[in-house]
Amino acid sequence: MRREGSPARPRLEYVAATSWRGEVERALARGLRFRCAYAGGEGERSWSALFGDGHEELLLRTFASGDVPAVDSVVDLVEAADWDEREAHDLGAIEFEGRASTRPLLDHSQPSSAWAVPVAGAGVNQVAVGPVHAGIIESGHFRFHVVGERILHVDPQLFYKHRGLERAAEGMRPAAGIAIAQRACGACAVTNSVAFAQACESMLGSVVDEPTRRARTLLIELERLYNHLHDIAAICAGVGFAAGNMAFANLKERALTVNRLLSGHRFLFGSVALGGNEIVPGAPAVEEARARLSELGADIAAAWRALDFAATVQVRLTGAGVLSRERAEELGAVGPAARASGVERDARTYAPLLHYPAFRQARIDRPSGDCSARLRVRAAELATTLETLDDLLQGGVEAGSAVQRANADGAADVGAAVVEGPRGETVCVVEGDGARLRRFHLRTASYANWPALAAATAGELLPDFPLINKSFELCYACVDR
Amino acid sequence: MFVLLEQLRRARRTAALDRSGAIGSCALRHVDCGSCNACEHELTATLGPAYDLQRLGLDLVASPRHADVLLVTGPVTTRMVEPLRAAYAAMPEPRLVAALGDCPLGVGVVADRGALAGPLERILHVDIRIPGCPPTPAEITEALADALARRA
Numbered sequence: 001m002r003r004e005g006s007p008a009r010p011r012l013e014y015v016a017a018t019s020w021r022g023e024v025e026r027a028l029a030r031g032l033r034f035r036c037a038y039a040g041g042e043g044e045r046s047w048s049a050l051f052g053d054g055h056e057e058l059l060l061r062t063f064a065s066g067d068v069p070a071v072d073s074v075v076d077l078v079e080a081a082d083w084d085e086r087e088a089h090d091l092g093a094i095e096f097e098g099r100a101s102t103r104p105l106l107d108h109s110q111p112s113s114a115w116a117v118p119v120a121g122a123g124v125n126q127v128a129v130g131p132v133h134a135g136i137i138e139s140g141h142f143r144f145h146v147v148g149e150r151i152l153h154v155d156p157q158l159f160y161k162h163r164g165l166e167r168a169a170e171g172m173r174p175a176a177g178i179a180i181a182q183r184a185c186g187a188c189a190v191t192n193s194v195a196f197a198q199a200c201e202s203m204l205g206s207v208v209d210e211p212t213r214r215a216r217t218l219l220i221e222l223e224r225l226y227n228h229l230h231d232i233a234a235i236c237a238g239v240g241f242a243a244g245n246m247a248f249a250n251l252k253e254r255a256l257t258v259n260r261l262l263s264g265h266r267f268l269f270g271s272v273a274l275g276g277n278e279i280v281p282g283a284p285a286v287e288e289a290r291a292r293l294s295e296l297g298a299d300i301a302a303a304w305r306a307l308d309f310a311a312t313v314q315v316r317l318t319g320a321g322v323l324s325r326e327r328a329e330e331l332g333a334v335g336p337a338a339r340a341s342g343v344e345r346d347a348r349t350y351a352p353l354l355h356y357p358a359f360r361q362a363r364i365d366r367p368s369g370d371c372s373a374r375l376r377v378r379a380a381e382l383a384t385t386l387e388t389l390d391d392l393l394q395g396g397v398e399a400g401s402a403v404q405r406a407n408a409d410g411a412a413d414v415g416a417a418v419v420e421g422p423r424g425e426t427v428c429v430v431e432g433d434g435a436r437l438r439r440f441h442l443r444t445a446s447y448a449n450w451p452a453l454a455a456a457t458a459g460e461l462l463p464d465f466p467l468i469n470k471s472f473e474l475c476y477a478c479v480d481r
Numbered sequence: 482m483f484v485l486l487e488q489l490r491r492a493r494r495t496a497a498l499d500r501s502g503a504i505g506s507c508a509l510r511h512v513d514c515g516s517c518n519a520c521e522h523e524l525t526a527t528l529g530p531a532y533d534l535q536r537l538g539l540d541l542v543a544s545p546r547h548a549d550v551l552l553v554t555g556p557v558t559t560r561m562v563e564p565l566r567a568a569y570a571a572m573p574e575p576r577l578v579a580a581l582g583d584c585p586l587g588v589g590v591v592a593d594r595g596a597l598a599g600p601l602e603r604i605l606h607v608d609i610r611i612p613g614c615p616p617t618p619a620e621i622t623e624a625l626a627d628a629l630a631r632r633a
């Protein structure tokens with residue numbers, strides 16, 4: 001039984017290896033969405049997939065069988081599970097049967113013929129870019145298959161930044177594990193920390209009180225504010241519009257100083273704790289932050305109007321890097337990138353553990369799935385975020401705590417959470433108990449969206465890739481972990 | 482466009498940057514060796530209107546072949562050792578290596594030891610240390626300007 005105001009704790013269901021595909025199909029047919037899949041938890045052979053819709057969360061688990069551990073692949077049923085299976089293959093040595101091929105994803109020891117999609121034809125060439133790039137960019141490699149300047153296909157080879165964070169968390173106390181969730185990614189530090197904290201709290205059977213929910217929501221929206229400003233600046237840079245790039249970089253800088261005022265850290269590090277929040281700014285700081293945000297909001301609105309009417313910029317964005325609604329759905333795209341393609345999905349519309357009363361999703365006129373739509377979605381969301389921030393600050397920020405409750409939901413050695421961060425839904429699953437984490441899995445919005453970025457790139461020109469890339473502005477750090 | 486430029490003019494006035502001019506010239510190249518990306522955010526900010534690294538004669542360049550200083554972020558993953566060495570090898574002499582942030586200095590790193598080859602000192606000699614998690618744009622600017630002044 002679920003209590004009012006608490007999200008569904010994942011229901012763990014063991015499935016025989018022979019009925020794995022059938023059960024996955026059944027979960028999807030019931031309208032549950034694929035959230036993540038991971039190996040480990042109950043030994044190396046355990047293979048689990050989480051499905052949910054916010055109201056119901058279902059964790060299916062089976063065990064790989066045979067001398068070489070193997071399970072049936074489900075990528076033909078859920079294309080979004082492609083990277084999850086390939087990751088488990090490379091890290092957990094599980095074979096997936098029924099796949100056309102399991103190309104290496106994390107395994108960098110193999111030649112490009114093994115991990116890149118074979119593309120043949122007259123005049124097809126490969127262009128290799130990275131892992132070190134020309135600008136201040138995270139490390140990652142791209143293999144473009146081109147004819148002239150036209151991109152036929154791109155294979156991103158990421159995981160150069162793999163730090164084994166999930167493994168490092170194993171055996172840790174849940175309260176200590178939050179440092180790992182936070183450092184997974186600087187730009188998503190709050191989102192990942194809150195997802196981790198909520199997953200642990202769900203596992204431990206505790207619920208946080210109202211002040212904590214408000215403080216966490218405040219932190220998440222502060223994170224969204226500076227990220228969206230950063231992304232708009234990056235898109236301007238992508239089309240060589242220096243004035244827009246610099247103006248929005250400066251607006252982002254102002255948002256970072258508000259972060260520092262409220263939390264003591266420009267990227268809000270160390271502000272989320274298990275069972276509470278670590279920030280308790282005094283009333284004068286809260287007042288000052290409110291005033292600065294209101295001024296910032298006015299300047300953002302003016303800057304956006306100027307950008308929206310800069311015809312030379314808009315014409316470069318329109319029609320570039322289209323992600324169709326169908327592909328966005330199939331690939332399981334999330335966040336602003338999905339919403340720009342008309343997929344109206346936002347975990348904030350159902351977030352009982354955060355504070356979004358009467359949350360209204362920002363909408364844009366033409367969700368055309370191109371760079372222009374991804375820019376417009378962010379601009380529209382900035383307004384909602386600023387409203388939410390003002391509302392939260394008006395009520396002040398207090399220290400919160402968690403209320404322990406009996407484990408009435410049965411075996412509770414698994415917990416999960418979904419949090420809508422700046423780039424979309426981030427999913428966290430933890431297994432273990434109050435003393436020790438047995439498994440920690442983080443599937444961030446960027447992880448969900450990389451295949452969508454690759455899809456939006458096909459058919460475009462090579463020089464447009466930096467722009468298309470920036471219009472998604474995905475992290476490498478929290479994908480590589 | 483006018484609004485954007487007007488906002489930038491205002492930003493430049495309030496930033497009140499020291500305008501005594503460049504103290505020399507130094508080209509920087511950044512290599513990410515497994516950072517959380519916050520160090521990159523702050524490095525990017527040093528080139529923005531509020532800090533304007535270029536006013537000191539410092540600038541980021543697109544290739545290690547044009548660089549005097551290699552700025553390294555992250556705890557140095559095993560997978561980034563080779564690309565890091567290749568970038569360093571491509572630099573002309575004399576060249577300096579800067580550890581940007583606590584991670585390459587081996588401070589407060591959270592990771593599975595097996596996935597790391599760092600700290601940076603194990604791979605390359607470190608000449609400039611810029612601690613912080615992340616160091617602020619002001620701290621990065623100051624550390625680089627200091628290093629340039631000492632050599633100038």
Ligand code: SF4
Pocket residue numbers: 183186515516517518519520554555556581582583584585613614615616
């Ligand atoms: S030093 Fe801190 S901010 Fe910089 S990459 Fe490391 S964890 Fe991130």
